[in-house]
Amino acid sequence: MQSRQFINAFINKYDLLVPLMAGEKWSESTDTLVLDPEIYDPETKTWLREVEPGKSPIPTDWEAYKEFKKLIAVSESKDNGLVTLSITHLSPTIAKQWVDWLVTDLNAWVKKESLDETRRNIGYLEEQIKKTSISDMQSVFYQLIEEQTKNRYVGTSTRRIRL
Template sequence: MTEKNLVTPFQSGALTLAATRDDEIDLAELFHALWRGRWWIISSGVLCTVLAVAIALWLPNVYHAEAKLSPSAEQQGGGLSALAGQFGGLASLAGINLGGGGTDKVGLAIEVAKSRKFVTTFIRQHRLEVPLMAVTKMDKQSGELVVDPEIYDTAQGKWVREVKPPKTVAPSDWELYKAFMELFSIEQDKKSGMVTVGVDYFSPDVAKQWVDWLVADLNATMKQRDQADTERNIAYLKTQLEKTAVADMQAVFYKLIEEQTKTLMLAEVNPEYVFKTLDPAVVPEEKAKPKRALMVVLGGILGGMLGIMLVLARHALRRQKEPVL
């Protein structure tokens, strides 16, 4: 072995100490590095805070309107549910299904409210295409909605937005559905059974109006569905009644027809078929978002953290370039 390859104990110990020095974290040294780079940290925090303020002021106010609903008596054991419990066996003998008392009509109504068919019908019926897709904010002075002229030409009443295929100039049902679902919410409290319908929008008056329309249209839709089912049941029962000559079966058919007719009449006179409004929607006086103060605070915190990371990264690079003694 030559002298060039010999490593003395002193040299070996020095190398070990150098490696140990590289692996150790000196808190005093880190604090000193942070202190030397304090202006970087302050500048980063101020810059991000200013940016957060600018974004917070640029974002338009959004208001939240909601209504509290309770399942109507028709869905809590009355109406079709009671009929099914009382005459379900007779109806099954006749070959029809009245639905069971265990049917979750409220849960079904919530899923209907979230369905593409109901939402797109609601949007088209109330002509909400422009408010959904072209409005960017509300004018604070006049209270009027501001339409983006690059999306919709209000003078000519036509869509002028530029989109790439397969999208069309006029928004499709799929686009309208996605846009609406970002503003709409419907939830049921599992303990109390109460249902909350809410809408977020730039205008408090519009948000309140949409909630009212949603509750009314949802009740009407569910009522029409059940009315159609009941009318089919009555028509079927009358057909079967004409075919049978057995007195006992005729009595069954007459009773079922009578109860179905009562149910149909009750549905026609009850506008709040599935949900009764406990707490109607009101025009909100305070915005729901953006949370501007929170945005500014978070911007300052994130800016400070970014500054600390930059200072520590510069310190680590400088430390690696220092020669090992």
């Protein structure tokens, strides 16, 4: 969650730049985000914000990252490892949607990382088998590979992030 690369990819994947950077207020009656007309024109889909000469009115990835980091809070319980993720936004509907997307993307990322680690471990063990001619050692390596293979299919439920 601290990774600028992950956050910027998330912002781009879900096209969050406009609601993130140009939101002014939330209309409760219509459940819509009202955009600041001095920053963004939704009719022409043009950024209008004033910037220093030579800079683009379109917010940079760095600006988007800094703004997103202001909205998000992550904490982990030392007792049970439960991760709490919250987003504070003008629109509660948008905040909930972003949290849902983050949980989905983070779970997918954790699962991918776990599978990648398991593949690396199995590759290492297979190399060790090739390097030794001692049958007892080979047997130990095969048992370790079997355990790693089981872990591959068990999943990463203990590391998953929940709402």
